[in-house]
Amino acid sequence: MVAAMERLKGLFPAIDRTGGGEKKKERNIGLWALFHKEMADHIRSRRFLLILTLVAVSGFASLYGALESITGGADSDFVFLQLFTASGSSIPSFASFIALLGPFVGLTLGFDAVNSERSGGTLNRLLSQPIYRDSVINGKFLAGAVIIFTMVLTMGGLVGALGLIVIGIPPSAEEIGRILVFLLFTGVYICFWLGLSILFSVLCRHAATSALAVIACWLFFTIFLSMLAGIVAAALFPVNGGWEGLFNLMDNYKCELYLNRFSPYYLYGEAVTTILNPGVRTIGIVTNAQLEGAVAGYLPFGQSLLLVWPHLTGMCAMTLAAFVLSYVKFMRQEIRSN
């Protein structure tokens, strides 16, 4: 999020600057016009309102569940963080709701980004205006990303504020930091899905096809990859064969874990659990020998951050990869609609 804000700040002065940065100013006109239009489109579109309502409702439902379990027995030092991680009797936590629904937000914002322009015949009209070609895809991604971050921050703030009113325990600085990092993760996670859906919108001619493709990816990553990982790990390192199985145990677990981490869903889940729960001390495999003599306590914020740093890098890389692929594809694509 910080990076994104910086990027935005870096881009904004270029508009205001007159005189000296003439060339730079010209360069950005198209991008910003498009960016504004896309933002307006997203905010006004019924589709987005629908998904926003869905996210809001599920957010508040999870908050309700969390409050229920917190008031039931507050045993932790980090009560405020539990607002996001605790789950009620039947309602999943805010974090897991977002992990599940986040992809849909990205999907809604991006699945018809390019192909609807193409099929509507607006793409060639748009590109015949004095703008660079990449402005189109940059503007679309940027507008989507800004919407996502705004939404995520707002939701996080809202849940935090409501929780604060109800439980009445103010968050510590560390808790606020952890929550901000969590929200950053969420933003990047949803941006990955935005990038993926834009990629499919470049690749597929029809909006329906690209939407289905993204949904297929979502299903694969959230449900099937974990099954697949289990199967592959079991095939490579069988654990139910006596002595051999005992030796394979470690490899089997590692293999499954690494395969699972291909999924942004798993990656996000792991990172968020670590960052929101100071009790999580490690995310890899730990032997009893390693645990011996360890002092049971909470991990400091910096150490938690260190644990999830690779996750953040990985997710950013995935997002960038999806975006770059769609960028390259879009730049090389023929404009002709038919």
Place this chain on the structure above:
Amino acid sequence: MAEARKTMIEIKGLTKRYGEKTAVDNLELSVSKGEIFGLLGPNGAGKTTTTLMLTGLTEPTEGTAFIDGKDCVRETMEVKRTVGYMPDNVGFYNDMTGRENLRFTAALNGLPEREADERIERLLLRTGLSEAGDQKVGTYSRGMRQRLGVADVLIKDPEVIIMDEPTLGIDPEGMRELLELIREMAKKENRTILISSHQLYQIQQICDRVGLFVEGRLVACGTVEDLAEQTREDSRYLTELCVTPADDRFRDILKALDGVCSVGREGRRYMVGSEKDISNLLAEAALKNGYSLVSLRPCGNDLDEIYRRYFEKAGHENGSSNGKIKRFISRNR
């Protein structure tokens, strides 16, 4: 006329290949300022590809094109600022109003807001969309969309306008208005206009020059009259004559006229082939012999004819619908 005019569009050896297929083959063309040039050809002849290359939306495989002295491949931004492009099936954002669509185009061109609003107002008035300006484009009829397309092109006040099939699918009244608008843009405001189309009749009405485009090659180029002259076979004139009552006697009368080489009849229509233009003679003959003249039309001077003949030359089978006319005419030669 020619000496004072500046060349606005200059195309040199422009070629575009899609894999094996050559869409545009070594195109040479120049259009001067204030001229309306019609690019004619059947579907898939490479017209749209040419217009896309001119606007820098597609890169040519070979050759160059210059618009107002700017390279269409290297200086695309400059070119896009000079050229207004109206694609075929021009599309707008359906959930925005006509005015909002135009405002977006103005913003893309970096026009200051107030200037843009003034210009939009003027253009909406001019294209007759003032009242519909605040309706969603989704509710527009095809003709209205087309007119909005013209307004959209004019927002950036371009010197060169490229239109791809602007007359497709509009009713006659809308067509008349659109053509009037196009003519006005060229003649009053001295803009250069390149129109690609396969609707020959409309093009003939407004274009100063036309180019015939077959399989990516420009097979002929010039004014409509020039082309008619070029394609006239055996240096013969062909006149279509319609009279009542129609009978074979009239045919004989026509045959006996001075300069007439051949006469063919189909129903009330007589096709007269002659060495020179004998329209007056034919009319006189009809009236003198007590026939009332219904119509008299020199054939082969309109684009349809020219077009067809070029196709015959190129060895094309030009669809079955024209087969009948073709047979009819060749019988009379």
